[in-house]
Amino acid sequence: MRIAIDARMMGPLNTRGIGRYVEELVRAMLIEGPQNQFVLLARDPSTSPFLNHPNVEHIKADIQWYTFQEQIKMPALLRQARADVVHIPHWNVPFLYREPFLVTIHDLLLRRQPFSAKISTRHPFLAWLKFYAYRGLLRDVVSRAKLILVPTQFVRDEVREFYSVSDDQLMVTGEGLSDFPPADASGIPSGKFLFYLGSAYPHKRLDLLLDSWTVLSKSHQDLQLVLAGEKDVFMQRHMTRVEQERLPRVFFPGRLPDSELRGFLEHASLFVFPSSHEGFGLPPLEALSCNCPVVSSDAPCLREVLPKEAVFFFRNGDRDDMIRAIETVLGDLPAARAGAQRASQKVREQWTWQTVARKTLSAYDQFFHAKKNGFRENKNRP
Incomplete structure (x- = not known):
């Protein structure tokens, strides 16, 4: 043909x-x-x-x-x-x-x-x-x-x-899932951090994640929040909010090449995906493939694609339930990472x-x- x-x-x-x-x-x-x-x-x-x-x-x-x-x-x-x-x-x-x-x-x-x-x-x-x-x-x-x-x-x-x-x-x-090049450790924050990757379009609900951060940043003062993605007009709005509200320890590294992305995923404490609507949901699968624990909204598509035994879901649009899911992972990071490691091979073979x-x-x-x-x-x- x-x-x-x-x-x-x-x-x-x-x-x-x-x-x-x-x-x-x-x-x-x-x-x-x-x-x-x-x-x-x-x-x-x-x-x-x-x-x-x-x-x-x-x-x-x-x-x-x-x-x-x-x-x-x-x-x-x-x-x-x-x-x-x-x-x-x-x-x-x-x-x-x-x-x-x-x-x-x-x-x-x-x-x-x-x-x-x-x-x-x-x-x-x-x-x-x-x-x-x-x-x-x-x-x-x-x-x-x-x-x-x-x-x-x-x-x-x-x-x-x-x-x-x-x-x-x-x-x-x-x-x-695409194959990542070898990890580049440059630019990765030292210490524990929550990681988000993707666009900042309204349906991605970064506003909800920052709402959660207003609580989590106080109870976990050794924790950082990294929001990676193109610094377009949508991301700029969140950057302005962080500055105006003086939200602590929030970083915007911009768009990451695949080598740096792999490094961030491998070193993150957990990956947070608050999106309210997806057609597939590739970023959390990429996180699992790099052995990174995932906290995700329970939007229908994400329930379909992500392995339920390895992902900590929260009710779509519910700030308090997101905080609960993140706290659960942070309470036992070794167990959460072990679950992600078990899921890694499965998602690589399935997708x-x-x-x-x-x-x-x-x-x-x-x-x-x-x-x-x-x-x-x-x-x-x-």
């Missing part, structure tokens, strides 16, 4: 999130399906990790996502690939691209938390315009996609809840990119054969 993938989010500056998903998926599929030819639409092909691979071609698509240019220019570039299968790894499929495609939907946060766009836009009218435009595009994408790949059963159920989608249109492919690649290639094969038959098998779907 000749497979085209929108790989614009892949690159040296997008080492996590959808960029990581695309890179690791392609790398694994080249091993699992060496008979296939891949065409990657990349912003800068010269930085692609697959630049000289014999089974990979590149088309330059230096177009920022979520823009008018994306809507106008990407359809022609996708057609230029002359592919049997077109895979868009996010819901930003151009409205003007009317050829068959399959799409990955990582979560439906846009439906669950409709005011998130309003928070990131200054003018209320523009915020609402942005929100309804995105939601309309998402509805159009779901209605046109021949196959929809999702990371968890939770997201599959969400798609079924919000849209008229048949079971055979959805496929759960999971996600995988592999090889498994994701095999399931995705199976979806491509299904798409390819249905396309040859004119998608007649799906003509009666809702």
